Each structure stands twice: as C-alpha cells, then as structure tokens.
C-alpha cells in the first residue's frame with residue numbers, strides 16, 4: 001500500500017540529521033595486538049571519511065560522539081592521547097571543513113578541556129560559522145544528563161531574574177537551551193562496536209530517533225555501512241505515537 005502511494009519515482013528517504021556513537025576503537029586495536037590508542041587514531045580517520053559521505057548522501061546535520069563525560073574515568077594515558085588527537089584533527093582538517101562547506105560546532109562541557117583545545121575549537125567554529133552544506137556537531141566531554149542539567153540551570157537562572165515565568169517552561173523552552181538547540185532532532189542514530197545502548201548520548205533529543213546498531217567496530221565503518229543504516233531508516237515507519245493508518249494518510 002505504502003509503496004503504491006509513494007510511487008516508484010519518489011527520491012530515496014535520507015535522514016536530515018544523523019547522530020553516531022563511534023564505538024569500538026579500543027577493541028579493534030586490541031584484536032590486532034595494537035595499543036588501544038591506535039584504534040583511536042584510525043577512528044579519527046574514519047570520522048573524516050564519514051563526514052564526506054554524509055555530504056555525498058545529502059545529510060543536513062551530523063552529530064558525532066567522540067568523548068563522553070564518563071570517558072574521563074579512563075586511564076590518563078588514553079585520555080591524553082585522545083585529547084592530542086582532537087587537537088591534531090582540528091589542525092589538519094580545518095581547511096577541508098572550510099572547503100567542503102561544513103559548519104563545525106562542539107557540544108559538551110568545555111570547561112573540562114585544556115585551554116589550547118578550547119581555543120582551537122573556538123577558532124575552527126568561527127572559521128566555519130558561515131558554511132551551510134553540513135552542520136557537524138562533535139560531542140566532546142558530553143553527557144546527555146549534563147546537557148539536561150545545564151539547560152535546567154539556564155531556566156532556573158532566567159526564572160530567578162524574572163525573565164521567565166514557571167508557565168513558560170515547556171518542551172520548547174528546554175529544547176532551546178540544550179546543546180543541539182536550533183537543530184532538528186536526530187532522525188537516525190547509529191552505534192558501531194556491537195553494544196546496544198545509548199551510553200548517555202543525546203537523551204532528550206533521541207526521543208523519537210530510529211536506532212540502528214552496527215556490529216563493526218568504528219575503524220571498520222565504511223560508506224557501505226553508512227548506506228545500509230540509511231536504507232534501514234528509509235524502511236522505518238515513523239509514527240510519533242499515531243497509528244500506522246494515520247501516518248499513511250489513508251481514508
């Protein structure tokens with residue numbers, strides 16, 4: 001029925017916003033007898049090719065989970081390498097991002113990051129702020145619970161200043177203060193590495209996102225894997241609480 005209504009000439013359904021948990025770097029390296037940090041290095045390369053493929057497929061927004069608020073509990077040597085890799089990636093990829101029309105933003109608790117990293121992040125955000133081809137968000141020192149807490153603090157402060165009444169606090173008011181304010185919620189969530197959990201990623205924004213889990217480790221994630229996830233999304237019937245009949249627009 002649906003296929004008949006959509007017609008064979010309909011363009012393929014591409015998610016507007018894709019959110020990815022880039023997991024499995026450490027295990028990928030360990031399985032090869034390499035230090036975990038080699039997996040992160042390879043993962044950084046795959047992040048770049050994934051951005052390129054998102055552009056090719058016409059995705060409008062891509063949000064990548066690079067380092068969680070809980071990842072600070074890892075051995076200090078691993079954290080140090082990850083922070084160094086972020087710095088290197090920013091330095092080496094800034095020009096490509098600008099040329100490819102990518103607008104880069106970081107989400108997460110920046111106060112926990114080193115001053116040089118914070119400065120580089122702000123510099124690349126500014127340099128790419130006029131770009132419109134792809135909105136790229138990289139989550140560093142990010143936690144979904146942290147995000148809801150920081151939004152709650154902003155709301156409480158606005159109420160305290162008398163700028164906002166209690167009745168003004170609705171879903172939109174919360175959304176407007178979260179890290180992804182102004183972006184549509186992710187349509188498609190992808191997690192590589194075999195685990196089937198959210199791990200404190202975008203807790204609020206994933207309310208109606210289609211979830212896709214890929215057993216391959218992030219360093220093995222290819223354009224084909226990405227295409228398969230998009231195909232999965234295209235086959236989903238998004239009901240948002242309504243009935244299938246309503247969504248299909250039947251009589």
Ligand code: IPE
Nearest residue numbers: 022023024025026027066067
């Ligand atoms: C994801 O890969 C990268 C970060 C969390 C920083 P992992 O480092 O979690 O790799 P696994 O899950 O241990 O294999």
Ligand code: IPE
Nearest residue numbers: 021022023065066067068199
């Ligand atoms: C989630 O992966 C965070 C990132 C990929 C950045 P983790 O490896 O930290 O998640 P858990 O610990 O397996 O849930």
Ligand code: MG
Nearest residue numbers: 023024025193
């Ligand atoms: Mg992991």
